[in-house]
Amino acid sequence: MHRLAVFLLGFGIGLAGDACHVASGTTVYDWTGVPTIWKSEIWFPFVVGLAVLAAAEVGHRAGLPKRARGVNDVVIGASVVLALYALTAALRGQPTTVSVVLCAAIAVAVWAWWDPSAGAFGIAAAAAVLGPVAEMFVANYASDSDGLFGVAPWLPCLYFAAGAVASGVLGALTGTRAAAEPLTPAG
Amino acid sequence: MHRLAVFLLGFGIGLAGDACHVASGTTVYDWTGVPTIWKSEIWFPFVVGLAVLAAAEVGHRAGLPKRARGVNDVVIGASVVLALYALTAALRGQPTTVSVVLCAAIAVAVWAWWDPSAGAFGIAAAAAVLGPVAEMFVANYASDSDGLFGVAPWLPCLYFAAGAVASGVLGALTGTRAAAEPLTPAG
Amino acid sequence: MHRLAVFLLGFGIGLAGDACHVASGTTVYDWTGVPTIWKSEIWFPFVVGLAVLAAAEVGHRAGLPKRARGVNDVVIGASVVLALYALTAALRGQPTTVSVVLCAAIAVAVWAWWDPSAGAFGIAAAAAVLGPVAEMFVANYASDSDGLFGVAPWLPCLYFAAGAVASGVLGALTGTRAAAEPLTPAG
Numbered sequence: 001m002h003r004l005a006v007f008l009l010g011f012g013i014g015l016a017g018d019a020c021h022v023a024s025g026t027t028v029y030d031w032t033g034v035p036t037i038w039k040s041e042i043w044f045p046f047v048v049g050l051a052v053l054a055a056a057e058v059g060h061r062a063g064l065p066k067r068a069r070g071v072n073d074v075v076i077g078a079s080v081v082l083a084l085y086a087l088t089a090a091l092r093g094q095p096t097t098v099s100v101v102l103c104a105a106i107a108v109a110v111w112a113w114w115d116p117s118a119g120a121f122g123i124a125a126a127a128a129v130l131g132p133v134a135e136m137f138v139a140n141y142a143s144d145s146d147g148l149f150g151v152a153p154w155l156p157c158l159y160f161a162a163g164a165v166a167s168g169v170l171g172a173l174t175g176t177r178a179a180a181e182p183l184t185p186a187g
Numbered sequence: 188m189h190r191l192a193v194f195l196l197g198f199g200i201g202l203a204g205d206a207c208h209v210a211s212g213t214t215v216y217d218w219t220g221v222p223t224i225w226k227s228e229i230w231f232p233f234v235v236g237l238a239v240l241a242a243a244e245v246g247h248r249a250g251l252p253k254r255a256r257g258v259n260d261v262v263i264g265a266s267v268v269l270a271l272y273a274l275t276a277a278l279r280g281q282p283t284t285v286s287v288v289l290c291a292a293i294a295v296a297v298w299a300w301w302d303p304s305a306g307a308f309g310i311a312a313a314a315a316v317l318g319p320v321a322e323m324f325v326a327n328y329a330s331d332s333d334g335l336f337g338v339a340p341w342l343p344c345l346y347f348a349a350g351a352v353a354s355g356v357l358g359a360l361t362g363t364r365a366a367a368e369p370l371t372p373a374g
Numbered sequence: 375m376h377r378l379a380v381f382l383l384g385f386g387i388g389l390a391g392d393a394c395h396v397a398s399g400t401t402v403y404d405w406t407g408v409p410t411i412w413k414s415e416i417w418f419p420f421v422v423g424l425a426v427l428a429a430a431e432v433g434h435r436a437g438l439p440k441r442a443r444g445v446n447d448v449v450i451g452a453s454v455v456l457a458l459y460a461l462t463a464a465l466r467g468q469p470t471t472v473s474v475v476l477c478a479a480i481a482v483a484v485w486a487w488w489d490p491s492a493g494a495f496g497i498a499a500a501a502a503v504l505g506p507v508a509e510m511f512v513a514n515y516a517s518d519s520d521g522l523f524g525v526a527p528w529l530p531c532l533y534f535a536a537g538a539v540a541s542g543v544l545g546a547l548t549g550t551r552a553a554a555e556p557l558t559p560a561g
Contacts, residue, residue: 016288023284039284072303079296086289090281094464097397097413101390102460109453116446203475210471226471259490266483273476277468 002173006056007049009078009169013162014048015040017085024089026152028140051131055166061122062177065168066117074172077165082159084110088154092145096153098179103157120167127163128156189360193243194236196356200349201235202227204272211276213339215327238318242353246310251356252355253304261359264301264352271297271348279332284342290344298351307354314345314350344366376547380430381423383452383543387536388422389414398463400526402514425505429540433497439542440491448546451488451539458484458535462528466519470527477531485538494541501537502530543544 015038021027021041034041059065069077085104091099111124132148132155145152202225208214209226221228246252256264271293278286298311319335319342332339389412395401396413408415433439443451458480465473485498506522506529519526 016292020282020285020288023282072299075299075303076296081290083289083292083296086285086292089285090278090289091464095394095397098394098460098463101394102457102464105390105453105457109450109457110451112446112449116449139365153392188556204478207469207472207475210469261484262486262490266479266486270476270479270483273472273479276472277465374378 002170003053005173006169007053010052011045011049013078015045016104017082018044020086020089024092025085025142026089026092026145030140052166055123055127055163057169059167060170062118062119065115065171067115067167069172074169080110081162081165084158088158099154103154107157107161110161115168120164123137123167124160124164128160132156132157189357190240192360193356194240197239198232198236202232202267203242204269207276211279212329213237213276213332214277217327236345239353242310242314242350246354247357249306252302252358254302256355256359265270267297268349271345275351278330283334286341290341294344294348296352297348301352302355307351310354311347311351315347319343319344375493376544377427379547380543381427384426385419385423387452387456391456394403394460394463398466399516400463400466400519404514412447426540429497429501430544433541434544436493438493439489439545441489442541443546448543454484455536455539457554458532462532470521477528481531481535488539489542492497494538497541498534498538502534505533506530
């Protein structure tokens with residue numbers, strides 16, 4: 001059940017975030033006859049959901065999150081990652097320096113808020129490398145947004161933030177660790 | 188006294204936020220001879236202040252916030268709602284998908300941070316319906332920002348975030364619940 | 375050691391943030407033959423680093439932060455200030471009302487989150503006056519971004535946020551006060 005929830009979280013964020021990138025023209029799908037869902041080709045949200053689940057599984061086995069995180073932290077973390085995803089779409093046309101510094105600063109803040117541990121950093125950094133490398137083979141970025149070997153220069157920042165939160169999401173949902181702040185402390 | 192503070196908070200946020208929407212051209216006041224304050228017609232901030240007070244009163248009677256919130260949380264919450272208000276102005280010209288996903292993600296994060304309870308969600312959702320419906324009768328959105336029956340498509344997100352925070356603001360100010368984190372824990 | 379870390383934090387944020395302002399054309403360096411580092415003249419990040427250290431020193435002697443803050447709070451605070459710095463670059467071309475209200479709301483939220491004390495407010499307010507006044511003599515803002523006596527109208531907001539965080543950064547790093555939330559509360 002928890003793994004299904006994590007998959008669906010990744011599926012939903014991938015679907016909504018990709019819709020932003022397509023709407024802003026940051027990325028383009030060449031027409032290939034593949035069925036689409038919202039603005040994505042059908043395979044895209046499944047791949048994102050599975051990738052998020054994989055990162056969550058690795059993090060769970062590594063004992064993450066080190067910091068106590070609960071269900072409402074997952075809602076905040078997922079929302080912030082989706083907001084960063086949409087922000088990258090809104091930043092189309094901005095100078096590379098501006099969009100990269102802005103997204104990098106937000107990504108580091110997300111990691112330090114969610115779980116400032118070496119383990120979460122490691123998974124976030126791995127995501128920041130593997131995600132963009134994978135996209136270099138399949139994604140099609142607009143010519144003003146492809147400055148990092150064909151993908152967007154800020155893309156590692158987005159994967160870093162997503163990887164950081166994903167690393168601890170299973171631990172947070174399964175309650176391996178107690179919720180950071182109970183909802184009704186006074187009873 | 189607390190109710191006056193809540194009214195003034197709504198008054199101030201409405202006034203500053205509306206100035207952003209007028210400055211960006213997102214909304215326009217047809218000249219009607221009504222006196223103005225900053226960039227708004229005089230009635231606007233009063234209506235916002237009263238609406239915020241009404242939401243706060245309903246939330247207070249429902250025992251909100253469920254999560255302990257203090258005065259400095261009110262300052263943060265009010266600032267974040269005003270920042271979202273101004274952000275919607277800055278997003279003018281962005282594709283609808285981008286602005287709606289971005290604002291929705293921020294709105295959900297605000298609710299989950301402020302008071303992730305069913306009660307706060309209910310008031311936020313009610314505000315997200317009632318606010319835009321009311322604006323359909325009185326507000327005048329630019330032709331590139333009126334895609335939701337004459338109002339902006341991201342408008343329910345802004346009302347959702349505002350409603351979530353408003354629902355618990357009286358409880359937070361009256362100290363019905365203890366402050367989440369005392370300012371000087373070590374004495 | 376801690377003071378070196380604070381200086382380097384200010385140095386790095388100044389360097390990366392200034393690169394955003396130069397990249398967006400918000401500020402311009404007239405060519406003077408002075409050596410440059412990234413997009414800044416060499417003296418700029420040193421001045422920022424020293425100014426941050428000075429604010430930190432004043433705050434430390436005043437017993438700030440009043441609220442318990444730890445090393446990971448410093449990472450979050452520094453990232454958020456850098457994000458605001460980059461955001462001001464991304465806002466170039468927005469109406470003054472929009473950028474000022476947005477940056478002011480974020481700055482107040484940063485103060486209220488980091489250390490909502492009178493002492494931190496005082497240092498933040500002093501920075502919001504002294505920083506822009508100093509820049510009036512040395513900085514060169516674009517003609518669409520110089521509405522406040524030659525500097526950008528949102529500049530006091532950026533200095534306010536930076537000053538608020540700087541005021542408590544030495545106390546947070548030296549552990550004068552315990553970390554707000556230990557990383558592994560459950561052991």
